Amino acid sequence: MVQVYEYDKNFILTKPVLIEPDEDGEYMIPENCTTVQPPSFVKPIFHPAEKTWTEAATQEEKKALEKQIESGRVLSPIDELKAQNAAITAQLAEAQSLAESQAQMIANLYLILAEGGKGE
Structure with a gap:
C-alpha cells in the first residue's frame, strides 16, 4: 500500500x-x-x-x-492530518488482521491436506 x-x-x-x-x-x-x-x-x-x-x-x-x-x-490542518492518519492507521490494522486470518486459513488447509484431506 x-x-x-x-x-x-x-x-x-x-x-x-x-x-x-x-x-x-x-x-x-x-x-x-x-x-x-x-x-x-x-x-x-x-x-x-x-x-x-x-x-x-x-x-x-x-x-x-x-x-x-x-x-x-x-479543525486546524494539523488536527485534520491527525484524523486522517488515525483513519489510515485503522485501515492498515484491518488489512493486517485480514492478512493474518487468511494466512491462518491457508495453514489450516495445508494441515488438512497433509493429514490426507480429512477435515474435522
Missing part, C-alpha cells in the same frame, strides 16, 4: 489517497495524484513539471481560517 496526494483540476490538494498494488504488485498512480508529500500549507498547489508544492492561500484566506479554527468551527 502506498499513499499518494490527489489534486483537483487547478492542482490544489484535495486529499491523501491509499493505493493498493495490482495483481502484479505494481502501483497504478492516477493522473491527478503525486507521491510527493505536500508541506503543511493551508492551500497547497502542485506544480507537476517541477514536482513541488507551494502555498496558494492568500493572506485573507489564512486569516479567515485562523478565525474559524479559533472559534472551533473547523
Whole structure:
C-alpha cells in the first residue's frame, strides 16, 4: 500500500489517497495524484513539471481560517492530518488482521491436506 496526494483540476490538494498494488504488485498512480508529500500549507498547489508544492492561500484566506479554527468551527490542518492518519492507521490494522486470518486459513488447509484431506 502506498499513499499518494490527489489534486483537483487547478492542482490544489484535495486529499491523501491509499493505493493498493495490482495483481502484479505494481502501483497504478492516477493522473491527478503525486507521491510527493505536500508541506503543511493551508492551500497547497502542485506544480507537476517541477514536482513541488507551494502555498496558494492568500493572506485573507489564512486569516479567515485562523478565525474559524479559533472559534472551533473547523479543525486546524494539523488536527485534520491527525484524523486522517488515525483513519489510515485503522485501515492498515484491518488489512493486517485480514492478512493474518487468511494466512491462518491457508495453514489450516495445508494441515488438512497433509493429514490426507480429512477435515474435522
